[in-house]
Amino acid sequence: MQTKTVILAGGAGVVGCQVAAILRRRQPDLRLVLAGRRLDAVQAAAAPLEAEAIRLNIDAPDLSGASRGAIIVGLANDLNDRLLTAALDAGSPYLDVTRWTSAQKQALTTVSAQGRPAAPVVFASSWMASTIGLIARDAARELASVERIDIGVLFGLADRAGPNSVAYMDRISTPFLTMEDGVWRERRGFRDGQVRDFGEGGPHRLYRFDTPDQANLPALTGARTVEARIAFDGQIETRLVHVLVASGVWKALSGPRFEKLRRSMLYNPGEGAAHRVRIELEGRDAQGETIRQTVQVVDPEGQTHLTALGAVVQIERLLGRLGPALEPGVHLGEAMPDPALATALLKSEGVCISG
Structure with a gap:
């Protein structure tokens, strides 16, 4: 069998290290390459896994030395599409798990401008590398038609996290679109x-936030309404952010000048905390009867672990080891033909999915 190569751009980060460790355990025959700006950091992360290490600047990536057909995985923000463009130019399979909704739309424009890709390009940037969308799609298979999907996220402030994990918070006062009753509405x-009640996590008041799930799931499931809300497990922090946004203070603090202040409010990672997501689905069965179901998702190892598992799901798809091999072109992470394969992998890696 020909050795497959996977290059993890951002492989020394909090998520990247976990992706590398899971891949090495699950796919020991891979040629695994960790890449990042600081060669010493990626070398330290690669050594215990017997992986290779290379210096790679996402803003000026050089993939000329990459093996033909190597899978390029973006685990750090590629805000100017430089890594994406380099992968397209090289004809390499590409996976990105870092983009918020507008950045995903920007990337789709970049791909379209270059014509049909010569290899698969996967955008799996919905919540926790599209794991929640895949779980929702798996649950929705019991419905003949889907009317509503409601995603509730309980974010652990003491969880492990990299600095990019709260980048979306810089955009919480920016308007976005959701589908309600079949009509796009600005939120x-x-x-x-x-x-929303998170079982052992207790009840929490959640507020709207922008995530690609709300753009992708209406098309993939036919749901007429898809909404996502979030809270921090610290209710004081959740209330504070709500007040700052509603009063306009958060918008006044936007921009590079106040970035350190904004991040200090919400980026104080700890040793880890469980990540909890509640998914509600409503639809009709084959007889036309209304069906409502609730799925509780808990990753005891936290949101970075769940993100890493989502990346592994998509990498194994690109390797042709989790369902049929992907054809050249653009793919969404949630669009996996058989989402049950993804939920089975997540459960095997310790994620609790009940309901």
Whole structure:
């Protein structure tokens, strides 16, 4: 069998190290390459895994030395599409798990401008590397038609996290679109609070936020309404952010000048905390009867672990080892033909999915 190569751009980060460790355990025959700006950091991360290490600047990537057909995985923000463009130019399979909705739209424009890709290009940037969308799609298979999908996220402030993990918070006052009753409507982040029960995590008031799930799932499931809300497990922090956004203070603090202040409020990672997501689905069965179901998702190892597992799901898809091999072209992470394969992998790696 020909050795496959996977290059993890951002491989020394909090998520990248976990992706590398899981891949090495699950796919020991891979040629695994960790890449990053600081060669000493990627060498330290690669050594215990017997992986290779290379210096790679995402803003000026050089893939000339990469093996033909190597899978390029973006685990750090590629804000100017430089890594994406380099992968397209090289004809390499590409995976990105870092993009918020507008950045995903920007990337789709970049791909379209270059014509049909010579290899698969996968955008799996929905919540936790598209794991939640895949779980929702798996649950929705019991419905003949889907009317509504409601995603509630409980974010552990003490969880392990890299600095990019709260980048979306810089955009919470920026308007975004969601599908409601089949119509796209403009929303604002951290408004329209609703209480959701997370089982052992307790009840929390959640507020709207922008995530690609709300753009992708209506098309993939036919749902007429898809909404996502979030809260921090610290209710004081959740309330504070809501007040700052609703009062306009958060918008006034936007921009590079106040970036350190904004991040200090929400980026104080700890040793780890469980990541909890609640998915509600409503639809009709084959007889036309209304069906409602709730799925509780808990990763005891936290949100970075769940993100890493989502990346592994997509890498194994690109390797042709989790379902049929992907054809050249653009693919969404949630669009996996058989989402049950993804949920089975997640469960085997310790993620609790109940309901």
